[in-house]
Amino acid sequence: NAGVTQTPKFQVLKTGQSMTLQCAQDMNHNSMYWYRQDPGMGLRLIYYSASEGTTDKGEVPNGYNVSRLNKREFSLRLESAAPSQTSVYFCASSEALTGAPGQPQHFGDGTRLSIL
Amino acid sequence: ELKVEQNPLFLSMQEGKNYTIYCNYSTTSDRLYWYRQDPGKSLESLFVLLSNGAVKQEGRLMASLDTKARLSTLHITAAVHDLSATYFCLTGGTSYGKLTFGQGTILTVHP
Numbered sequence: 408n409a410g411v412t413q414t415p416k417f418q419v420l421k422t423g424q425s426m427t428l429q430c431a432q433d434m435n436h437n438s439m440y441w442y443r444q445d446p447g448m449g450l451r452l453i454y455y456s457a458s459e460g461t462t463d464k465g466e467v468p469n470g471y472n473v474s475r476l477n478k479r480e481f482s483l484r485l486e487s488a489a490p491s492q493t494s495v496y497f498c499a500s501s502e503a504l505t506g507a508p509g510q511p512q513h514f515g516d517g518t519r520l521s522i523l
Numbered sequence: 524e525l526k527v528e529q530n531p532l533f534l535s536m537q538e539g540k541n542y543t544i545y546c547n548y549s550t551t552s553d554r555l556y557w558y559r560q561d562p563g564k565s566l567e568s569l570f571v572l573l574s575n576g577a578v579k580q581e582g583r584l585m586a587s588l589d590t591k592a593r594l595s596t597l598h599i600t601a602a603v604h605d606l607s608a609t610y611f612c613l614t615g616g617t618s619y620g621k622l623t624f625g626q627g628t629i630l631t632v633h634p
Contacts, residue, residue, distance in 0.1 A: 451624070
C-alpha cells in the first residue's frame with residue numbers, strides 16, 4: 408500500500424529559486440494537508456484542502472501556494488525560496504474534514520528541503 | 524487562536540517505569556489525536572479520542588481525554604526501549620481544517 412507519496416525526498420535550493428513539492432494519495436481521501444516541521448516547533452499547518460477544488464490557509468501560509476490538482480494530488484509551491492523555508496515538509500490526507508472526525512490523518516515520508 | 528501545549532517536552536525514563544505525557548489545549552475541541560514519530564521518519568497514528576472520558580489502550584500506551592479540563596494524557600506503563608520516539612498530540616478546536624499540533628515530547632527509554 409503506497410498511502411501518501413511525496414516527491415522529492417530531498418532537495419537543495421538556492422535563495423530565490425522556485426520549486427514544487429508533489430503529494431499524491433491513493434486512499435480516496437477527500438482532505439489533504441501540508442505541514443512544515445522545524446526543531447522545537449512541532450508541525451505547523453501551511454495549507455489544507457477540505458475537498459477537491461478548495462484550499463484554505465493554515466497557520467503559516469506566507470511564501471507558499473498550493474494546488475489541489477484532483478482528488479489524489481495536492482502540490483505545494485515555493486515561488487521564491489528563502490533560507491527561513493528550510494524545513495521538513497509533510498503532506499497528509501484524511502477521509503473527510505467534517506462528518507468523520509474519527510479518521511486520523513495519514514502522513515507521507517516527508518521532503519527535506521534546504522535553502523542556501 | 525488555538526494553543527496546544529505538551530509537557531514535558533523531554534522525558535528520559537528507565538525501562539520498567541511508568542510516566543504520563545500531558546496535552547493541554549486552549550479552546551473547545553471534540554477530537555484529539557496522538558501520533559508517534561521515530562527519528563527521520565513519518566508520523567504514525569496511535570489513538571483517536573472523540574468524546575469526554577474516552578480511553579484507548581494499545582500495549583503499554585493508554586490515552587485519555589477530558590474535554591472539560593481540555594486535557595489529554597498519554598500514559599506509559601512499564602516502559603521499554605522500543606517506545607523511544609517523539610509523541611505528538613493534535614487537535615482542532617471547532618475548526619475542522621485548522622488542526623494544531625503540540626510541540627512534541629521526546630521520549631528516551633534507558634536500560
